[in-house]
Amino acid sequence: MSVLVYIENWDGKLKKLSYELASYGAQLAEKLQLPVKAVSLGKVDEATLQNLGKYGIPEVLSDTNEAYNTLDNSAIAKALFAATEKTAATIVVMANNNLGKAVSPRLAVKMKAGLVSAVQGLPISTEPFVVKKMVFTSKAFAHITIKSANKILTLAPNTFGLVEKNVETTLTSFDAGLAASDFETTVVSSNKVTGKVLLQDAEIVVSGGRGMKAADNWGQLEELAEILGAGTACSRPVSDEGWRPHAEHVGQTGKIIAPNLYFAFGISGAIQHLGGVSSSKVIVAVNKDPEAPIFEAADYGIVGDVFKVLPQFIEAVKELKA
Amino acid sequence: MKILVLIGNVPDTTTKIKFNADNTAIDASGVQWIINPWDELALTRAMELKEAHVDAVEKIVVANVGRSETEATLRKALAVGADEAIRIDADPLDAFYVASQLAAVAADYDLILAGIENADYNGTAVGGMLAELLERKSVSAVSGIDLEGDLLKISREIDGGSQQLNMSxxxxxxxxxxxxxEPRIPAMRGIMMARKKPLNVIAAADAEALTAFDHFELPPAKAACKMVEEEQAASLIRILHEEAKVL
Known part of the structure; x- marks a missing residue:
């Protein structure tokens, strides 16, 4: 029995999320008194994988087959299954992001494992095995028992944080035994976002709603995001209007995020929007309507004109950073 | 080509969620049930594909695992335009159980569409599990799908961008x-026609659930919002730095 952490990579790089997963896997294994290992699929250099030792991962299985870059759901699930067999893993941990959501269910069937997605924190009890997750889009939490011997948890990003625990990391070369025919996803083109903080990775998010009035008015909001090193987001009407791309929509039918700081400019705070952001550690709302429901969810608020507040914020942040 | 769209029956997204006395289940009194929003979009796209490729798309079937009270939601899907509905008569215990039930009816469909998340328990697994049980390819986070001969042209979101794929x-x-x-709203004619469309009820297959809800809890009440005057906006940045320590 052991815990296996799936460490994905982005063009060979790891992110804070990778180290958060490593931290979670190591802490979970300690709680269960089981060994922990990690598996990496795709080309990642050894020095990068060795960084996982800082967060308590003593061994990383690395399969450097470049075909994993196609993110073929079925092939990655097969490879992860081979890794669980090799490490006698009974619990697998991965991210609750696009790839984690895509491959964890396939792996769950192969392992006959109870799967809980978007888990927050370590298990509440290990015997029985009970974990906590958000349900009804942040309106409630559920305590869920996994009854099967094998288990898969996908971790809600930015909810656990980093836990340092220095160990030596051994890299083991690993061949999951996949053939070219196992990869059935044909990627015609990729459009990767560069030079911007990704919404899912952002510790600070600057978001705009209908109160921004038009697509052309995002300049100051983007400037604030830029100097804060923040990601940009928007409410549903804004993405529906095409003012901003769908990928920026946070809320019930868009993304659910949990940054340390969330700025809501001109967002009224419909219940569907709040569901996507209420796990943020601190929420700042700026809205001209004092009755807007966003103020019930916010920690700090300004009743006022977003176009008067934004320049003041930008100046104040510049002063702070200076 | 036959398309199967998986339909979740979930509380309206504006519902104020309450639980029963021992917090083991949702209190369904006064709850309005709807088609899970992502499934509604999936059905809408299926309809658009059928209309654009009349010769290629033979029929659209919707399926749900649930008891008789979910039939209103399936009838709504028929009113939107699905040709047939299947209800597998079982409580949707967990994703593995639901996927196992659907696997018994889904194998004949060339294209299966599942929503990425359920708005009730925010599960994301039924689609992927069903694909694995059927041993077929799956693509997730799909934000565009088009038919070109036998080829599917797919846009998907990846962590950090998007991709165009060709899939068979x-x-x-x-x-x-x-x-x-936008999700399609049923028209009066659609509602009339839906009454005559087949809604087949199928007995549950033998399957097990691997997870179970222990209990639910509501989030703790939020402290009151601290207000700052518009003219003093700059001071809020200092508060975020010094008091909240998030800057």
Missing amino acids: LPLLAVVQKGIAK
Whole structure:
């Protein structure tokens, strides 16, 4: 029995999320008194994988087959299954992001494992095995028992944080035994976002709603995001209007995020929007309507004109950073 | 080509959620049930594909695992335009159980569409599990799908961007926002026609659930929002730095 952490990579790089997963896997294994290992699929250099030792991962299985870059759901699930067999893993941990959501269910069937997605924190009890997750889009939490011997948890990003625990990391070369025919996803083109903080990775998010009035008015909001090193987001009407791309929509039918700081400019705070952001550690709302429901969810608020507040914020942040 | 769209029956997204006395289940009194929003978009896109490729798309079937009270939601899907509905008569215990039930009816469909998330328990697994049980390809976070001969042209979101894919049938696509612009609302004619369309009830297959809800809890009440005057906006940045320590 052991815990296996799936460490994905982005063009060979790891992110804070990778180290958060490593931290979670190591802490979970300690709680269960089981060994922990990690598996990496795709080309990642050894020095990068060795960084996982800082967060308590003593061994990383690395399969450097470049075909994993196609993110073929079925092939990655097969490879992860081979890794669980090799490490006698009974619990697998991965991210609750696009790839984690895509491959964890396939792996769950192969392992006959109870799967809980978007888990927050370590298990509440290990015997029985009970974990906590958000349900009804942040309106409630559920305590869920996994009854099967094998288990898969996908971790809600930015909810656990980093836990340092220095160990030596051994890299083991690993061949999951996949053939070219196992990869059935044909990627015609990729459009990767560069030079911007990704919404899912952002510790600070600057978001705009209908109160921004038009697509052309995002300049100051983007400037604030830029100097804060923040990601940009928007409410549903804004993405529906095409003012901003769908990928920026946070809320019930868009993304659910949990940054340390969330700025809501001109967002009224419909219940569907709040569901996507209420796990943020601190929420700042700026809205001209004092009755807007966003103020019930916010920690700090300004009743006022977003176009008067934004320049003041930008100046104040510049002063702070200076 | 036959398309199967998986339909979740969930509380309206504006519902104020309450639980029963011992917090082991949702208090369904006064709850309005709807088609899970992503499934509604999936169905809408299926309809658009059928209309654009009359010769290629033979029929659209919707399926749900639930008791008789979910039939209103399936009838709504028929009113939107699905040709047939299947209800597997069982309580949707967990994703593995639901996927196992659907596997018994889904194998014949060339294209299966599943929503990326359920708005009730925020599970994301039924589609992927069904694909694995059927041993077929799956693509997730799909925000666009088009048919070109036997080829599916797919846009998917990845962590850090988007990709265009070419996929062959059979396929299961787990779809998200963007797959269709607006969900279709049933017209009066559609509602009339839906009454005559087949809604087949199928007995549950033998399957097990691997997880179970222990209990639910509501989030702790939020402290009151601290207000700052518009003219003093700059001071809020200092508060975020010094008091909240998030800057």
